Amino acid sequence: MKSARPHDTxxxxxxxxxxxxxxxxTAPVMLAVVILVAWRLGRPVFFRQQRPGLNGRVFTMVKFRTMLDVDPERGLITDADRLTRLGRIMRSTSVDELPTFINVLKGDMSLVGPRPLLVRYLDRYTPTQARRHLVRPGxxxxxxxxxxNALxxxxxxxxxVWYVDHRSLSxxxxxxxxxxxxxxxxxxIAAEGNVTMPEFLGTATSRPTISNA
Incomplete structure (x- = not known):
């Protein structure tokens, strides 16, 4: 799988x-967030998760933690249960994404590209949908x-996929x-009835792709 273009360099x-x-x-902001997260949510301060990148190669994405740990005794089971008020503010302002600039610096990600999703989704994509991995995630x-997430x-x-085929610096x-x-x-920020997005379970039928973004 390869789809390099001159402007990619x-x-x-x-x-x-x-x-x-x-x-x-943003270092001062991130320092303040580290202190707030450690105080309100505890440790670890950072959320690390395996995500597929360019050509499906897996890397570890880092963000600020926004949820409490799963704890059935306290009723903390679903994402909605575990997402704190601080976490909602961080997500709505995208402050939780600031550490991800480390992934961009390392080359795991780009500033712009398809968002990196979960590794378990890899075998659920149609061949066309899988083309989103022809570029670095963004x-x-x-x-x-x-x-x-309203989409x-x-x-x-x-x-x-439209982005992959039409990407440019402009x-x-x-x-x-x-x-x-x-x-x-x-x-x-969230899909209807969810705090973020429901799990992707695969596409049942083929659909026409968007021809004009």
Missing amino acids: VQRTIDIIVAAVMLIV LTGLAQVRGR SWEDKFDLD LNARIFAETVLTVVRRDG
Whole structure:
């Protein structure tokens, strides 16, 4: 699986510069969040999880922790039960994503690309949907500025594949700028009836892909 383009090398340079600058600029904010999370949620402060990246290669993504541990005796079972008020604020402002700039700096991720999902989803994609792994996953992506978690899984994947086929530096710049507006407006944080998104169980029937994003 390979879908390299000349501008991908330029984008990688941009990724390194922006990630390094953001880690420096947001260091005071991240220090404050570390203290708050340790105080309100306890340790560990960071949430680490295996996610598939470029060509399906698995890496460890790091974010700030937003949920309490599973504890049936306290009624902490579902994501909705475990997500704290602090966690909701962090997610709605995307502050929980700040440590992920480390993944961008390392080359696991890019600033823009399809969002990295769960490893167990890999064998649930249709061949077309699996093409989302032809590029590095991103901190933000086309699906995030076209509805985020308010979209169905199928619509998200259609947008991901459209991005893979039409990506460019100008498109990346537009998506990154629109992401800022999406975060400010706090659009599409959760799917209806869920605190984030329900589990992707696979697509039952084939669907036409989105031809114009």
